[in-house]
Amino acid sequence: SREVYTTKRMQRVFAVRFSGDATYVFSGSDDMNVRCWKAKASEQLGIRLPREKHKQAYNDALLERYKHMPEVKRIVRHRHLPAAIYKAAKMRRTVVESDKRKLQRRIEHSAPGSIVVQTERKKKILAQVE
Structure with missing residues (x-):
């Protein structure tokens, strides 16, 4: 990539x-x-010829000019990732989405106020050391 x-x-x-x-x-x-x-x-x-520098600058200018076009945007956004990294990220997304869905369903099917929802920022804090 x-x-x-x-x-x-x-x-x-x-x-x-x-x-x-x-x-x-x-x-x-x-x-x-x-x-x-x-x-x-x-x-x-390393050293690049003036012609190479000019070509690179021109290509960058073209990308900047047409970055809103769907065809250009699709190519620029595309990333090749190793299969292990791609699958791990996909698995993590699945786990996070299912956890959110489970919490939402627990809240819907329980008494109001019985389940305390912790904010995302507070979830990251495991312990405070003084």
Whole structure:
């Protein structure tokens, strides 16, 4: 894909920073490695000819000009993801939707006020440490 990096060792990334010129992204993971990635995965590094720069600028201008068109929007939005990541995200969506549906049905079929609904922000907080 144009902007997606996937490797087997990318499970636990704890720190991410851009380089000073925003060309690279540095990531630190739990296996004590710092990895260096291109900020724009599909961008060519090194010296480019003026003709290449002009062509890239023209293509970017075309995308910006016609980004509202359905055909262009469909192509720009498309991402190729590895099957494992795609299926895991799909499974997670299914689980979250079914949990919401179950909670909604519990609320509908119980006495008013008997089930206290916790907000999404509060659900994320597991414990407070002082």
